[in-house]
Amino acid sequence: MARIIAGVGSSHVPAIGAALDNNKTEEPYWKRVFSGFEKSQKWMAGTKPDVATVVYNDHASAFSVDLIPTFALGCAPEFPPADEGWGPRPVPVVKGHPELASHIAQSVILDEFDLTICNKMEVDHGLTVPLNLLCGKIPPSGEWPFKVIPLAVNVVMYPPPTGHRCYMLGKAIRKAVKSFPEDLSVVIFGTGGLSHQISGPRAGLINSKWDKAFLDRLSKDPKKLTHIPHIEYMREAGAEGVEMVMWLIMRGALDEDVKEVYRFYTVPASNTAVGHIILENKRTVPARGRSSAGKTRQAALRKPSQRIASRDAR
Amino acid sequence: MARTQHDYDDIPGTFVFDAERSRQGYGINMFCMSLMKDENRRAFKANEAEYLKRFSLTEAQREAILKRDYNRMLELGGNIYFTAKLGATDGHSFQHLAASMSGATQDAYAEMMKSGGRSVEGNRSKSGKDKLAKSKSKSKSKSSAKRK
Numbered sequence: 001m002a003r004i005i006a007g008v009g010s011s012h013v014p015a016i017g018a019a020l021d022n023n024k025t026e027e028p029y030w031k032r033v034f035s036g037f038e039k040s041q042k043w044m045a046g047t048k049p050d051v052a053t054v055v056y057n058d059h060a061s062a063f064s065v066d067l068i069p070t071f072a073l074g075c076a077p078e079f080p081p082a083d084e085g086w087g088p089r090p091v092p093v094v095k096g097h098p099e100l101a102s103h104i105a106q107s108v109i110l111d112e113f114d115l116t117i118c119n120k121m122e123v124d125h126g127l128t129v130p131l132n133l134l135c136g137k138i139p140p141s142g143e144w145p146f147k148v149i150p151l152a153v154n155v156v157m158y159p160p161p162t163g164h165r166c167y168m169l170g171k172a173i174r175k176a177v178k179s180f181p182e183d184l185s186v187v188i189f190g191t192g193g194l195s196h197q198i199s200g201p202r203a204g205l206i207n208s209k210w211d212k213a214f215l216d217r218l219s220k221d222p223k224k225l226t227h228i229p230h231i232e233y234m235r236e237a238g239a240e241g242v243e244m245v246m247w248l249i250m251r252g253a254l255d256e257d258v259k260e261v262y263r264f265y266t267v268p269a270s271n272t273a274v275g276h277i278i279l280e281n282k283r284t285v286p287a288r289g290r291s292s293a294g295k296t297r298q299a300a301l302r303k304p305s306q307r308i309a310s311r312d313a314r
Numbered sequence: 315m316a317r318t319q320h321d322y323d324d325i326p327g328t329f330v331f332d333a334e335r336s337r338q339g340y341g342i343n344m345f346c347m348s349l350m351k352d353e354n355r356r357a358f359k360a361n362e363a364e365y366l367k368r369f370s371l372t373e374a375q376r377e378a379i380l381k382r383d384y385n386r387m388l389e390l391g392g393n394i395y396f397t398a399k400l401g402a403t404d405g406h407s408f409q410h411l412a413a414s415m416s417g418a419t420q421d422a423y424a425e426m427m428k429s430g431g432r433s434v435e436g437n438r439s440k441s442g443k444d445k446l447a448k449s450k451s452k453s454k455s456k457s458s459a460k461r462k
Contacts, residue, residue, distance in 0.1 A: 014408075015408070059395045060343075060346075060347060060393070060395040060396050060399070064343065064344060064347045064396075065336060065339075065340055065343045065344060065347075065393070065396070066344075068336070083350065084350075085349070085350055085399055085402050086402075156331065156393060156395055157331055157332070157333065157336050157393070158322070158330050158331060158332040158333070159332070159333075195431075197328070197432075198394055198408070198412055199328070199329065199331075199388055199393075199394035199415065200327050200328045200329050200385060200388055200415055200416075201326075201327030201328075201385060201415060201416050201417060202325070202326060202327030202328050202416070202432065202437055203327075203412040203413075203415050203416045203423075203432075204412060204416060204423060204426055204427055204431050204432040205431060205432045205433075205434060205437060206427075206430060206431025206432065206433075206434075207434045208430070210434070230322070231321050231322055231325075234322055234325055234328070234330065235322075235325050235434075235438050235439070236434060236438070239325070239328045239329075239330060240394070267430055267431060268427045268428070268430075268431055270408065270409065270427070271408065271409065271412055271427060271431075273431070
């Protein structure tokens with residue numbers, strides 16, 4: 001059976017993608033941001049998931065204001081990078097996992113989450129920037145190291161889904177993945193945030209205290225976060241900071257008790273506070289009938305993350 | 315018809331892009347969306363007022379676009395992810411737009427961001443209502459106390 005082994009939270013600031021695409025990663029301003037993901041890339045290389053479900057939002061790329069789906073799941077075999085006005089980002093086409101994606105769609109709709117199905121969709125920086133942060137720079141001729149199931153959430157038009165709704169959708173996704181017969185390991189990404197406001201006279205708002213409290217609770221006490229109303233996100237973390245509800249889908253898809261293996265926070269990247277966290281499910285019971293090679297791989301995988309954790313603790 | 319008032323209208327310096335603004339600003343946002351195509355960008359730059367006739371816009375919306383009054387565009391239903399495409403068509407960086415919306419020079423804005431961004435202190439509420447709203451909710455009282 002398939003199972004979710006870990007969750008990744010990451011900002012998806014477009015300027016991070018631009019810095020990467022224009023080879024600015026060594027400039028001190030950007031090095032501060034990218035150096036925070038070096039350990040994460042090692043962790044990802046060691047974890048080697050088969051599939052990543054990436055919860056993100058579209059920024060007027062695939063969806064205009066003609067259609068505003070609250071939850072849209074990508075079931076296509078591939079998702080080309082969108083042209084966001086400067087040509088598509090120079091990254092590989094994102095390969096999907098249509099079988100698992102349609103299985104998730106069927107399962108969560110029957111669990112009363114009325115998803116929109118996308119059999120054709122382009123993906124913008126909201127999805128590709130976190131992939132880069134966790135996998136490094138990969139030329140368009142290369143391949144992302146795993147299949148991706150995009151889950152686009154409306155956080156552009158108010159109201160986005162509530163934090164509680166997001167958390168419960170995460171639980172439904174977890175159940176769906178668990179009931180997929182193929183032996184696959186899945187990582188789920190929650191992206192966006194952290195505090196930022198990019199519109200209106202209050203643009204530039206950052207609230208590090210609030211962000212850090214959010215990360216603490218995400219790790220240890222996520223149910224508390226599900227009660228935060230939109231007004232509090234917008235007031236405290238900026239009008240666009242409300243997109244942090246997407247992290248709760250990721251968190252809902254994990255065990256209640258998780259191991260935080262890594263965290264990074266820096267201000268700013270362009271107009272935004274950059275937040276990042278890696279949470280692992282503690283119980284990684286091998287699937288029945290899983291090959292011993294699979295078990296060995298799992299055992300090997302524990303090492304890099306433990307190394308990260310101990311380094312981080314120092 | 316006057317705009318329906320909402321709790322989030324109390325947040326200073328903020329135009330929340332809600333369903334009502336989404337409806338009113340459809341023309342602004344679809345105009346901005348059209349700027350994703352190079353041929354449209356060129357047609358717009360060649361004759362802005364003429365190009366805008368292709369979209370259903372009110373006089374106030376048209377004026378805000380022509381004047382590049384980004385705050386007014388937001389107030390009249392534009393969304394920042396869309397209006398940013400107009401900024402890009404003009405060759406401006408996003409920080410240029412953010413600075414202009416917040417009434418700062420681009421240098422001053424960039425400097426503010428580097429030193430940690432705009433503080434939330436004094437920027438939470440137009441009326442001070444936020445304190446009342448928080449004390450109502452027991453589940454949040456601990457965190458809001460911590461924040462002070």
